[in-house]
Amino acid sequence: MHPCPYSACVCSQTAPTSQASCGRGCGEKIKKGSVRFGEAMKWSGGENGLVSAYKHATCCRLPSGVPFDPTEVYGLGALSEEDRAIAVAELSSTEIPEHLKAIDPEDPAFLGAKQLERVKAPETVALSLLP
Numbered sequence: 802m803h804p805c806p807y808s809a810c811v812c813s814q815t816a817p818t819s820q821a822s823c824g825r826g827c828g829e830k831i832k833k834g835s836v837r838f839g840e841a842m843k844w845s846g847g848e849n850g851l852v853s854a855y856k857h858a859t860c861c862r863l864p865s866g867v868p869f870d871p872t873e874v875y876g877l878g879a880l881s882e883e884d885r886a887i888a889v890a891e892l893s894s895t896e897i898p899e900h901l902k903a904i905d906p907e908d909p910a911f912l913g914a915k916q917l918e919r920v921k922a923p924e925t926v927a928l929s930l931l932p
């Protein structure tokens with residue numbers, strides 16, 4: 802189920818600044834000039850009770866089996882040819898973006914770089930530390 806009943810309006814544009822974060826996506830900042838997608842989100846402070854929540858194009862990939870209709874994406878025609886190709890490629894892709902793949906905490910490669918060197922407790926510590 803989609804989070805917003807008004808989400809039929811999906812827009813695409815290039816980010817005018819680097820201020821917006823990828824809402825409901827990865828949460829990282831969206832770089833100025835990169836393709837982003839906005840979807841209507843309920844918010845009482847917005848115009849008609851709605852604001853646009855923006856996401857990276859990569860974070861908007863559709864799950865496998867969902868058909869992509871470019872005519873439902875507002876603003877796609879206003880993008881440059883290069884940006885439009887990026888937007889269509891991202892929406893047509895069914896691959897999970899590398900940065901959104903599940904992390905395996907048991908993977909030694911995940912923990913390997915985070916091993917800390919063991920140090921001796923300072924003499925001034927009055928209580929015993931954990932082993």
Ligand SMILES: [Zn+2]
Pocket residue numbers: 823826827828829856857859860
């Ligand atoms: Zn993102």
